[in-house]
Amino acid sequence: MNNRPKIVMDSEGIERCLTRIAYEILEKNKGMDNLALVGIRTGGIYLALRLQKRISAIENKKIPMGILDVTLYRDDVAKTSKKAPLGKTDIPFDLTDKKVILVDDVLFTGRTIRAAMDALIDFGRPKMIQLAVLIDRGHRELPIRADYVGKNLPSSLWEAVSVNLLEKNGKDEVVIEEGS
């Protein structure tokens, strides 16, 4: 079997997706009143930062952005053996009555998003929560869907999809490979 990683999206592709999503967010919400971005650790942070830059440039006004670590809200804290170090959560604005756009790199089972929604609601009562992802790879285990999708990427359960970003991995690309 072919074990080589396959690049399914390059740097330009990622940039174009984010530009489109930025416009879609503004179109759907009719501007940026009451809008806020929340990036999910870690990939979601960088994507949210890039969306923040774009939306703020289009509207000439800075859109608030927060960072969320959902580890403490996961349903598998005691079971998973691969544990990422707990990161900081930083939401420097009041969520109450805000329209919150959750941003993540890959939408897969939906469990991360479930945890993120629980976490957000502990911070206040947002008027609405929407979801933006760069990649939707399917295989949902919960009734969750994204409002903004960069690319739908049909994948097998044994494949691994990784979004590499300049800020974190030194280059921008989306890679799919056989899981180990």
Place this chain on the structure above:
Amino acid sequence: MMKLAKKDILGIEEMTADEISLILETAESFLEISTREIKKVPTLRGKSVINLFYEASTRTRTSFEIAGKRLSADTINIAASTSSAVKGETLLDTARTLEAMNPDIIVLRHSVAGTPHMLARMVKQSIINAGDGAHEHPSQALLDMMTIREKKGRIAGLKVAIVGDILHSRVARSNIYGLSRMGARVVVAGPATMMPRGIERMGVEAFTTIEDAIAGADVVMMLRIQLERQKQNIFPSLREYSHHYCLSRRHMKLTAPDAIVMHPGPINRGVEISPDIADDPACSVILDQVNHGVAVRMAMLYLLSGGNE
């Protein structure tokens, strides 16, 4: 490295620098939860933590209890004075009884050194040592290191002076182990009667005057004088002790200019630390220590609860 491959947290002596860093970094992420309006995350839902305290304690017990509650664990407090210990039950029988009720973590404080270690061998639950005799007090040393790291940005290369009753202090021992392992230079000072023989073997320099110890220090850590020790004739009077060892304004000229002052509490004002220093926000970080205590204990409970099967 990202998980704590331990069943128990019994002391700093047996911890690696990586393990200490992991606990401190995790605790730093937990700090923010205590500032939320809803100060609770669901992480340890369904877990039970028993605080089994055979020695009087308000701050450590409360801190562990709050830490457990902020993580949604069920916390149960047992104080020796109200427990079956007064009816003559041995510690081991108490522990076996508790074990049969299936808690997940037992936090133990006991006046006899080594008790948590014995218990850890006997029961399958995780044991956290909340202070055993004059041996170790790991959560205190961890919260002290967290405070130093926050205020100074690092531990390595700092000079830390620990002043007071070194001989009877589990806080001093745990801090000496931890701070040395993290690369700090530790010096201690106290009356000769309160200085353990062979302290140099722990890798510290010992002085008999506070002035010698705190010269150029970045951190000054004052220890509580246990007033009941006076009966053991290790110091003539509180007045004499405070005359020689009470940290006051004049000492702050000897330390590094931006030195911080720490105290594990409870404070004997005017005995080991003068009130104007204890209350001076420019140098005293005593209340930060308390705040960090909750976060460090959350990290200990969290890391022992997950990913360790």
